[in-house]
Amino acid sequence: MNSVFVICELEEGKVADVSLELLTKGRQLANQLKTKLEAVVIGKNLKDIENQLFPYGTDVVHKADDKRLEHYLTLPYNSIICDLFREEKPEIALLGATSQGRDLGPRVSSELKSGLTADCTSLEIGTHEDKKAGKTYDQLLYQIRPAFGGNIIATIINPDCRPQMATVREGVMKKEVLDTAYKGTVKNIDVAKSVKDEDFAVAIIERHIEPRKINLAGSQVIVAGGYGMGSTQNFNLLFDLAEVLGGEVAASRAAVDAGYAEHARQVGQTGVTVRPKLYIACGISGQIQHRAGMEDSSMIIAINTDENAPINQVADYVINGDVTTIIPRMIKAYKKNSK
Amino acid sequence: MSGLKIILLAKQVPDTRNVGKDAMKADGTVNRAALPAIFNPEDLNALEQALRIKDQVPGSTVTVLTMGPGRAAEVIREGLYRGADDGILLTDRAFAGSDTLATSYAISKAIEKIGSVDVIIAGRQAIDGDTAQVGPQVAEKLHLPQITYTEEILEVTKTKLKIRRRLERGIEIVEGKIPCVITVNASAPECRPRHAKQTMKFKHAKTITELQSANEDYLTLFENKPYLKIQELSVKDVEADVQWLGLSGSPTKVKSIENVILEAKDARQVENTNNGIEEMIKELMENHTIG
Incomplete structure (x- = not known):
């Protein structure tokens, strides 16, 4: 062949x-x-x-x-x-x-x-x-x-x-x-x-290409973290999951304000609006300003310790519990099942 | 001296951006009847660029060319209301099942038939397929250069164009000779609205087929106002070879189609255990959300 x-x-x-x-x-x-x-x-x-x-x-x-x-x-x-x-x-x-x-x-x-x-x-x-x-x-x-x-x-x-x-x-x-x-x-x-x-026949006269930066809007999978991540160290777990799933890391405004992530990663009314195939909201309560930036995602997983977090209303899957145990389990499950 | 002869390639598409509950049938196939048919959004951006060329180069004309069933004449009328000069409906049963290559062949034959075209302009892609292939393929079939991702035509004369292209992470300004094929991005300026005078003028524009089912008053109207007649072209009219059309002319075939089930938000509780999470991940992989 x-x-x-x-x-x-x-x-x-x-x-x-x-x-x-x-x-x-x-x-x-x-x-x-x-x-x-x-x-x-x-x-x-x-x-x-x-x-x-x-x-x-x-x-x-x-x-x-x-x-x-x-x-x-x-x-x-x-x-x-x-x-x-x-x-x-x-x-x-x-x-x-x-x-x-x-x-x-x-x-x-x-x-x-x-x-x-x-x-x-x-x-x-x-x-x-x-x-x-x-x-x-x-x-x-x-x-x-x-x-x-x-x-x-x-x-x-x-x-x-x-x-x-x-x-x-x-x-x-x-x-x-x-x-x-x-x-x-x-x-x-x-x-x-x-x-x-x-x-x-076609000639380039000028070219302005910006260096590569965080591309939330173009990501099919977004792993987002909120204030509930608790620390920068915990927030970094999101990068591990995003890497495994081939996605990008985003943050809520509260997480950006807390210094867990840079502003370019902010999703929501004052950040970027995203419509990925999968949005994983970790430790995000899901205020309307945040939901406005992500609720058109095809599939939403909400991970939160609060059973009544507003984010659960727009979620397809809700996992109640500690994000630091859930994320490693997700990584393990994905690796086990991917070809 | 006359201006530029511009052809706008426009497509009537189902509005896939507003897919409601009724849009998918129980068997997983698309219920096209439940989706409103609209002017493909980027083709409207392209129409605006075409009209701007017309504004800048006196004596230019814009012809809306669309391929599709009889009802696609709606797109031509919309184009006329917004400032196009005339329209052509390329319609034939032999086109059914055409992929992008067969479609491009048919369109290129129509453009050859029209003859001495200067600029062919189209939206980057249609929302029902999102392939962005027909523009470049038409260019290739006609042996013309292509300028894709146009955001704005900066300068146009009778012999050349200067265009700003929008790429993934920046822009490019290019210069190309006429004749050429241009495709236009959604980031280009929105199309101007319907023009009251044009709308009045073309309100009764019809294709020959539409005319056959119209009442007799129309026949006199058409005799007096020949511009109301929307031309229809068939495979025979454009001298296309049926071997390169429809299923036989399409190298790509659809092997199977799977429905992506759109369910109302009804959150599933997932247990925070290895098994609970693995089950969820497996589901997401099976329905192509990840993996």
Whole structure:
């Protein structure tokens, strides 16, 4: 079988987390398919970039290094990827569901007439039987994503077209180093062969990208703590849970005022409004100002010693008890049950 | 000299942001009838940008192109009320089951049929699918450059555009040549409201199909006011190859659909024990909340 490819993205010269997450997932998929994991990196000054990719189990790194490619541009990047894919014929190609990946992915899939599923939340290998055509498929990529405003979960497949392409948002997959000593090979792409002058039809005149900061609004899982956490030390437990679940830590105003967390993490009327898939409120009483910032979360777990805390009114699950015993139990249960 | 010929790609979508209790049927499928059909929000942002181009480049025209069933003509009328010049409904049974690639193919064929288009502008994505694929795919099919995530068109002339794009953590100002495809973000300025004069003018705008079921008074009205006629295009009209449309033209297939059960808030008490918590975590993993 042909390889699993990840189209990597760079952030200030480093491989973006979302790409490393996809490489981790890609390695699992490649193992199941008994094939290789390959990465594509496009940019400027890519010397040694492969060293960031090999530890995730990358077998081949394709590099397109050119000073004109420092910042993402649709057409030249598209030309490079399409030429490479026509040559290598990947079985699967994954991209981050970033502004770059969601711009490039559809362009590539259109040119190659392959299918693309946006914003997948899960990727699995599975079988498919097309009864009408009397065909069975052994090892297809199940591209699982919410649809219809999150009201349904759809499993999408591309039975006949390759590569099977999918984008995945940052934080959805887990990033895990396979082996720090893992070594693959590097292949340099002949940029001039793929990229034509007319590919530079759109030119970047100015660019202002802010450094990465806490991104509450974009998190699917939020672990929030209130004054009831009691101390900075206890509050730090939330980071452990957030890391395991691939989420972000938030705080109520009272917790920020008490100095447990910085203001950028504040959820509520005077902070950020969030709508994650899961909001875990720990030691938060749930005043209306806080609830206003989080009650549209799809699922809410309230952890509190107070049985009558207002937060319980908007919660789907209520756990009464000491947060310092509950959080470790949650971490343990999640680790035990995740693949 | 004439201005720019602008095509707005607009989609009629079910309002997935306001999904009520009736929106999901007992069997887990979506009850589309229970959801109001609306003008896709980002397509309205795109309409505003299209109208601004029209304001700045005299002689420009905005055509609303929508693909969908007959009732999608609503979107065209809404566009006309807000300042568009005319509209085209791309409609055919052969489109049923199209994924983004087949949809983009159909739209690109319609645009080729219309001919000599300068700017194609659309919302970044539609709220019923959130894929953001059709814009770039239409651009590819037409071999045009694309400028996505547009927040504002800063400058426009007959030959080029300067655009501010909104990216995840910042902005980019780019310059591109016309013709091109532009997609517009929700962070772009809101669309202007209906214009009273335009609304009066196009109140009776109808497609040919709608006209067939209208009374005879309309026929005279249409003879006198030809602009009321909303053009309809079929697969045959745009000379599309049915092989690339509908299910056969769609590389992606829906294998299965699972309902996300929306229950009224009725908090479950979870016991603070290893078993109690593990059971909760398992449930959350099974219903795709985490994991």
